[in-house]
Amino acid sequence: MRSFRCRVCDSELFFENSACVTCGSALGFSREERAIVPVDAEGRYVDASGLVWHRCRNRLLNGCTWLARFEGGQCSACDLTRTRPNDADTQGLAQLARAEAAKRHLVVELDARGFSTEGLAFDMLSSTSLWSEGVVIGHADGVVTIDVAETDDARRERIRAELGEPYRTMLGHLRHEVGHFVQYRLVTGGDLLERYRELFGDESADYQAEIDRHYAEGPPEGWEASYLSAYATMHPFEDFAETFAHYLHISDTCETAAEQGLVTVAPAAFGSFRDLVRGVWIPLAIALNQINRSMGKDDVYPFVIPEPVLDKLDFVARLAFAGSGDMQ
Numbered sequence: 002m003r004s005f006r007c008r009v010c011d012s013e014l015f016f017e018n019s020a021c022v023t024c025g026s027a028l029g030f031s032r033e034e035r036a037i038v039p040v041d042a043e044g045r046y047v048d049a050s051g052l053v054w055h056r057c058r059n060r061l062l063n064g065c066t067w068l069a070r071f072e073g074g075q076c077s078a079c080d081l082t083r084t085r086p087n088d089a090d091t092q093g094l095a096q097l098a099r100a101e102a103a104k105r106h107l108v109v110e111l112d113a114r115g116f117s118t119e120g121l122a123f124d125m126l127s128s129t130s131l132w133s134e135g136v137v138i139g140h141a142d143g144v145v146t147i148d149v150a151e152t153d154d155a156r157r158e159r160i161r162a163e164l165g166e167p168y169r170t171m172l173g174h175l176r177h178e179v180g181h182f183v184q185y186r187l188v189t190g191g192d193l194l195e196r197y198r199e200l201f202g203d204e205s206a207d208y209q210a211e212i213d214r215h216y217a218e219g220p221p222e223g224w225e226a227s228y229l230s231a232y233a234t235m236h237p238f239e240d241f242a243e244t245f246a247h248y249l250h251i252s253d254t255c256e257t258a259a260e261q262g263l264v265t266v267a268p269a270a271f272g273s274f275r276d277l278v279r280g281v282w283i284p285l286a287i288a289l290n291q292i293n294r295s296m297g298k299d300d301v302y303p304f305v306i307p308e309p310v311l312d313k314l315d316f317v318a319r320l321a322f323a324g325s326g327d328m329q
Contacts, residue, residue: 180245
């Protein structure tokens with residue numbers, strides 16, 4: 002995540018700031034400018050072309066700080082959510098706010114890396130709601146379903162431990178499921194399919210049968226030499242989605258580290274994603290893990306990246322350019 006500065010007093014700002022803590026200016030996030038901008042007392046911002054923007058109507062509902070094109074309207078990030086907890090579900094709405102914050106972070110990442118959100122929608126549901134009939138996190142035909150109940154740290158950690166996962170976050174869920182969407186839009190049936198199959202395997206393998214096999218038998222012996230996680234071994238779809246999620250993990254963290262002066266080489270200076278991983282990410286991840294251990298915390302990045310995964314990450318990174326032609 003890049004650094005932001007207040008346009009009124011030049012103080013440092015953070016992505017979710019709704020007001021500058023130094024000068025008190027009210028703020029909004031402009032997706033078009035990829036910047037935090039000051040708004041007037043009525044929540045309006047006039048851009049360089051003279052267009053008037055308005056604070057999203059969902060600021061009090063889910064904490065959204067983004068700008069909408071019309072007064073009383075909602076922003077383009079909130080437009081992506083087609084289903085949410087109903088107004089009587091106070092617990093679900095509290096969970097929604099944290100999930101939507103993670104989703105806005107994701108949208109900025111996708112924009113910055115050239116991935117279109119056209120055709121993407123989110124069902125933000127809560128498995129702890131009185132109105133819930135069960136929520137399964139997943140993707141189908143452009144719709145990502147998220148269980149906002151997993152914004153509760155204790156609940157999410159319990160599930161992570163039960164499933165034996167090394168990592169589980171709300172942003173991680175979103176990155177993984179959008180990975181399925183990206184494959185659905187850019188890879189399946191396209192010109193890249195042959196190379197995809199060389200790297201990830203035959204996606205036409207029966208998905209349900211592979212799920213059943215995975216949970217009955219576990220990952221294949223020696224999977225660590227070719228995959229990022231045991232979950233990635235389940236099916237080529239899951240291998241791709243895991244790889245895409247890690248592409249965003251790595252890209253975003255390296256960019257943030259550069260913005261904060263923790264690394265001296267700009268990520269954009271590397272000719273390939275493989276080189277960025279080797280030159281910046283691996284030493285940075287080791288350092289961050291050691292810092293967390295010094296604080297008695299778990300590793301920030303509890304993964305090892307084997308050589309075949311570098312090829313997969315390179316493939317995903319190049320998709321940004323393949324899909325930039327239909328960027329909204």
